[in-house]
Amino acid sequence: MNQRIIKSFSIFLFCCLALFVFSCEQLIFDQEVADNPRQNFEYLWKECNEKYSFFDYKKIDWQATYNKYSPQIKDKMTSDELFKVLFAMLNELQDGHVNLISPFRSSRYDFDLLGPENYDLRVVRENYLKNDYVITGPFEHALVGSDKRIAYVRYSSFSDKVAPAYVNFLLSYYRNAQGLIFDIRQNGGGSAANIFKILNMMATKKTLLYNSYLKSGPGKEDYEGPQAVFAEPDKDRFNFTKKIVVLIDRGTFSAASFFALGARELDNMILMGDKTGGGLGLPNGGQLPNGWTYRFSISRTLSPAGENFESGVPPDIQVLLKKSDRDRGVDTVIERAIEELKK
C-alpha cells in the first residue's frame, strides 16, 4: 500500500514538474516578432535608429525618413516591393557599409560613383606593370618611370591576405629605388588585420593612427572608447628610408580607407589622388523577422586630431586622372607620384 502511494505521488510530482518547466520556457522565450511587411519595416527602422553611428555626422533626420517611407508599407505588398522600400530607406544613410540581402536580391550604396573614376586598370597593366612585373602574395609590382628608379606596388583588395614577409621582401627588393608608390585605388577593403601587417613594416616609429569608438547604447552619443590604434615598427622589418606615396580614390573603401587614414599620420607617407570612399564605421550584421539579412555601421573612427572622415579621407595632394592622359595610356596620378618621389 505504502509503495503504491509513493509510486503515485512520484508520478504526480513528475507530471507537475514537467508542466512547470515547459510553461517556464514560454516565460523565458518571448513571442517571435510577426513576419509581415509592417513588422519588418518597423524592426529595421528601429535597429538603425538605435545602432547606426552616423546620423549626426551626416545630418540625417531618421524620424523624417520613417515618416517618408512608412506610408509606402502595405499589408499585401510583395516581397520585391517591400525590398525596394527598405532598400530606398537604407540608401538614405549614404553608406557603402549598408546592405540588405534577401534570397533574390541585395541592396548596396555606390560610394565609388560619388567622384570621378581615378584609375584605369588597362593603362596600369599595359604601360606601368607591363609584362615583366613581379607577383608577391597579393602584390603586383615593378619599377616604373623613365629611368626605372621608382617602385610601383599594386594592392587591389584588403581581402587578399598579407604576410609581413611579403611586405619586407618588397621593401628590401626596392632598397635602391628612389621611392615607392603604393596603389590602393579601387581597393574596396577587406580585413583590417592586413592594414597592420603592411603599416608595421612601413612605419619608422610607433605612431597613433586613429581612435575607434563602438556604439554602446541606443542614445545618439552612446559610444564606448576611444580605442587607440597604433602602428608599431616590426622588429624584423627592412628599414626602408625612402618616401612612400599612397594612391587613393573614391573606390578606396573600408579597410583601405582605414589604411589611408593611418598613412596620413606616418611621416614617410604621402596620400595622393582623390579622397577615399570612406567607410570608417565598421558594420555588424543582423536579420529581419522575415529572415533577410542587413548590415550597417556601428562604430566611428576619428583621426588623432578628432576629425571624422567617414565621407572620405582626403589626399595630401589632390590629383585626378585626366581623360587626355588616359587616352594616350598615361596615368596622371602615377606620373605625379613619380614626380613627387624624384624631388
Place this chain on the structure above:
Amino acid sequence: MNKTCLLYGLILLSSIQSLLAQEKSAQTDYRYGKYLGMAALADYQSNRDLGVSPLTYRGFLFGGMGELGFEGKRWDIAIDGGVGVGDSKVKKVATFGASSTVFYYNGRFLYKFWDKNEGNLDFRAGLQLGGYSAQRVTPAFLNASLVWESINTLFATAKVNWRISHTQTAGRFLFIRRNAGVRHVKFSSQLSLPLLHSVWRPDYAYIEDFSDGDANVYANNKLNFGGIRFQWRTDGYYYLLNGNALRLTYLWDAQRSPGEINRLELGHHQLLFGLMFRLN
C-alpha cells in the same frame, strides 16, 4: 561526423563489456558510492540572439559527457562536463544556418534533509554551479557572425531520489546473460532555480574584425549579472550486478540573459544515455 560515430561506438562497446561482466555478488548496495560516468548526448537546442536577430534557431547537437561523482547516505557530490556539436536553422531562412560548439560543465553539492522507507525515498538539497560556453557561427549575421559566450549560474537545487529493488531470476535477454540477484533501480528528479545568473557575451553591438586589426572575438564581450535560468533533470538508473549502472537522463535547461537589446534566449533539451562505472 566520423568522430561522433567513433564516440558512440566506444560507448556501445564499453556498455556491452559491462553487461557481459555481471558476475559479482549483489550483497553490497551499489546505489551508493563513487562512480565515473560516461554518456552519449543528444541536445535539442533553441537559441535566439536578439542582438542580431528576432528569429529562433533550432537544431540538434551531438556529443558526450563525463561525470565524476559520489553519492552517499547523506551527500551527493558530482562534477560533470562535456561537449556538443551541431547545426541549427530557421525554417524560413533557406540560405544559412548556424553551427554551434557547446561546452557543458556542472558541479553539485547536495545534502540529504529527509528520507523515508529506509532511504528508498529521500530529498536532498544544496547548491549547484551550472555553466556552458559556446561558440556560434551564423553566416547570415555577416560581420557579427562569430560569437563566443559563457553562461554561468549558481543554483539552489532540490532533488528527490526513489530507489526500488527486486530479486531477479537467471535468464537471457537477446545475447545478454542475466544472472540471478537483487536488482536495484533508481529514479531521481532534480529542479534548479537560479541564485546568481551571469552571462559573458558580446555587448550592445558586436563585430568580429575590429579596426585595430585584432580579430579578437572576446574584445567586445561583457559580463552581466541578472536574467533568469531554470534547469530540471530527471534520471533513471538501472544497476548491474557488478555495481556499474546504465543511466538515462533527460535535462531541460532554459535561460534568458539580462538586457533587452542584446538579450540571449537559450533552451536545451538534452537526452543522455550512458554508463556509470563504480569506483569503489
